[in-house]
Amino acid sequence: MEVSRIIMPILYVVLAPLLGALLTGCDRKISARMQRRVGPPILQPIYDVIKLFKKQVIGVDRAQGFLLFTNLILTVLTGCLFCLGMDLLMVFFILATSSSFLYLAVCVTGSPMSSMAAQRELVQEMAVEPATILAALGFYLATGSFGTLRIASQPVSAIIKTPGFFIAFCFVLTVRMRKSPFDTAQSEHAHQELVQGITTEMGARNLAMFQITEWYETILMLGVAALYFLNSNPWSILLAVVVILALYFVEILLDNTCARLKWKDLLIDLWAVTLLCDGINLIILMMI
Amino acid sequence: MANVKRSPWILHYDGSSCNGCDIEVLACMTPVYDAERLGVENTGDPMQADILLITGGINAQNAPVVKQLYDQMPRPKVVVAVGICACTGGVFKDCYNILGGADKVIPVDIYVPGCAARPESIIDGIVQARDLFQKRSEEHDALIRKQKMEKNAKENG
Numbered sequence: 001m002e003v004s005r006i007i008m009p010i011l012y013v014v015l016a017p018l019l020g021a022l023l024t025g026c027d028r029k030i031s032a033r034m035q036r037r038v039g040p041p042i043l044q045p046i047y048d049v050i051k052l053f054k055k056q057v058i059g060v061d062r063a064q065g066f067l068l069f070t071n072l073i074l075t076v077l078t079g080c081l082f083c084l085g086m087d088l089l090m091v092f093f094i095l096a097t098s099s100s101f102l103y104l105a106v107c108v109t110g111s112p113m114s115s116m117a118a119q120r121e122l123v124q125e126m127a128v129e130p131a132t133i134l135a136a137l138g139f140y141l142a143t144g145s146f147g148t149l150r151i152a153s154q155p156v157s158a159i160i161k162t163p164g165f166f167i168a169f170c171f172v173l174t175v176r177m178r179k180s181p182f183d184t185a186q187s188e189h190a191h192q193e194l195v196q197g198i199t200t201e202m203g204a205r206n207l208a209m210f211q212i213t214e215w216y217e218t219i220l221m222l223g224v225a226a227l228y229f230l231n232s233n234p235w236s237i238l239l240a241v242v243v244i245l246a247l248y249f250v251e252i253l254l255d256n257t258c259a260r261l262k263w264k265d266l267l268i269d270l271w272a273v274t275l276l277c278d279g280i281n282l283i284i285l286m287m288i
Numbered sequence: 289m290a291n292v293k294r295s296p297w298i299l300h301y302d303g304s305s306c307n308g309c310d311i312e313v314l315a316c317m318t319p320v321y322d323a324e325r326l327g328v329e330n331t332g333d334p335m336q337a338d339i340l341l342i343t344g345g346i347n348a349q350n351a352p353v354v355k356q357l358y359d360q361m362p363r364p365k366v367v368v369a370v371g372i373c374a375c376t377g378g379v380f381k382d383c384y385n386i387l388g389g390a391d392k393v394i395p396v397d398i399y400v401p402g403c404a405a406r407p408e409s410i411i412d413g414i415v416q417a418r419d420l421f422q423k424r425s426e427e428h429d430a431l432i433r434k435q436k437m438e439k440n441a442k443e444n445g
Contacts, residue, residue, distance in 0.1 A: 028324075032322070032324065032325075035319055036319045037318075037319045037322040037324065037325070038322050038324075038325040039322070039324060039325060040324050040325055040326075040327050041294075041325075041327070044294075044295070044327055047291070047292075047294040047295040047327060048295045048297075048327075048329075050292070050295075051292040051294075051295040051338075051425075054292055054425060054428075054429065055338075055362045055363070055364070056362040056363040056364075056428070057362070058335065058360070058362050060335075195332050195333055196331065196332065196333045196336065199333075199336070200333055200335075201335065202335070202336075203333075203335035203336050203362055204335075204362050207336060
């Protein structure tokens, strides 16, 4: 038991960026096929990051590298806590702290594009935070515990009692993965209005660090989504993997078919979904 | 794994072009030509770009802009002049406001001729540029290693 508890975080630290890179590679390939293009190779994100590490570092602000590194470390720490079976609330709070370091890293440069993206990043954070915290509460009401291992080893999956929380969490996932229609802060294509959004002033090593952090975060959020389906039966792992892959495909489909929302619509939509799905589910759980 | 040529990111700048070459540059990214299969990404951000694609001639107004974009790109970098205007100034060469091709202000490595340059020849230019990018990257690595060794030698007396 003790050994397996240590192995999980180590596996996360080593495998999460690789898995994240592969998922992003598949994402780009599938997006390309949806647009009837051939698309880049699946390992393309890894090639990109290796190249970025080899380029000359031009720092706009010295603090940026440090802040991005803190963001990376905090995100990895969050994932390790999650794998260790710690408190889900704590996981979400530390994740919010790491996001605030990202915000600081983006707005420290003072360029208009990245400042505007930083503001939007804050709005996004504000839009998803209630649903994120309520998701943890939903797990507690359904299973009687905030501990991730305890939640995953229940006799029945949490999704049976918390379908509303899961729907709201899917919206959180879209924002966290920076997918359209909720990608106000990140405009990763050259023709969009913020040029490169939050990464406008990041280059070389710093951009690579940001990319790796994103992969860690994506894997962590997909892990939380998996928590809805895991139970004491080992076959539930297969179910969770299938659901996650299906969810990822839906995200790609949405990304390719939706136009981006304005920040006000984003805030209103997310809060409305949170209020409706989480609220109704919460009332039903309190009554039984 | 150490091949950087598999990830050439592009910055496209329109000097004083008639937009013919610009349309063709954008066409390279569309389903028909799909330059992204070579790992090409149109970044629009000099800090992240490896290859600078310039279309159109250089005039007094855009000369400092082109120079600044080039300076903002981190080494190693490659410049590709797309279209005859960016190569020599083209039909506008003798106009009072035109200084000439892109090589009047920054060092150009690859010239893609044509009016407008065809997507096939632009992609050919990018393929040549990414080989040059690989070569420059190796030179850059060697330079960094040399600087480190010299620094270590100094510290050890």
